Amino acid sequence: MKTISKFIMTVALGVAAFGFEAKAEDFPADIKPLMQKYTCFACHKVDARLVGPAYKDVAKKKYSVDKIVALIAKPQPSNWPGYPPMAPMTNVPKEDAVKLAKYIISLK
Ligand code: HEC
Incomplete structure (x- = not known):
């Protein structure tokens, strides 16, 4: 019984980790670590609404x-x-926020 629930946990965690990874994939290599570190990617995608607006829609402002x-x-x-x-x-930190901001306004 214990082994089975451990197995299920491992699979569930693996799927969760993969899901996050897939979403963060949309960002360029220098921006992705920041989006992950500050969890922005959990709520924002590049070109689709998630919890928050798509970064492309933010760029339109x-x-x-x-x-x-x-x-x-x-x-x-x-x-x-x-x-x-x-x-x-x-x-x-301001330095990282500036990098994120420059990336967001560069989107079209
Ligand atoms: C928990 C979800 C969540 C996280 C995490 C999050 N955002 Fe947002 N964001 C939103 C929502 C929802 C909105 C729209 C409502 C608002 O602006 O309050 C938004 C709006 C924005 C806007 C537009 C602001 C405006 O007034 O037009 C920017 C830019 C933005 N987010 C950038 C970021 C960045 C960069 C990060 C990471 C440092 C981040 N967000 C993290 C949910 C989130």
């Missing part, structure tokens, strides 16, 4: 890098009616 850096630390949910509010990500 033509924000400056500084504006996106500010929005990561202090989101403005009123900019995205119909979405749940994003939690403020105050754990992202």
Whole structure:
């Protein structure tokens, strides 16, 4: 019995890990580790709505890098009616936030 549940756990964890990996695959090699480290990829995809808007839709708003850096630390949910509010990500250092912001505005 114990062995079976251990086996099921292992398979479930493997599937979960693979699922995350597949989503993060969309990002370029230099951005992917940041999206994973700060869990952005759990809520955002490049070109489809997930929990939050697609990064391509964010890019359409033509924000400056500084504006996106500010929005990561202090989101403005009123900019995205119909979405749940994003939690403020105050754990992202400015340097990394700038990299993420430059990547987001580069999307078309
Ligand atoms: C728990 C889910 C979640 C996580 C994690 C998350 N976001 Fe969001 N994000 C959202 C949602 C939902 C919105 C739309 C509502 C809002 O802006 O509050 C959003 C909006 C945004 C916007 C648009 C802001 C605006 O006002 O137009 C940007 C840019 C953004 N996220 C970047 C990021 C980055 C970069 C990370 C990682 C550091 C991240 N998000 C992590 C859910 C998330």
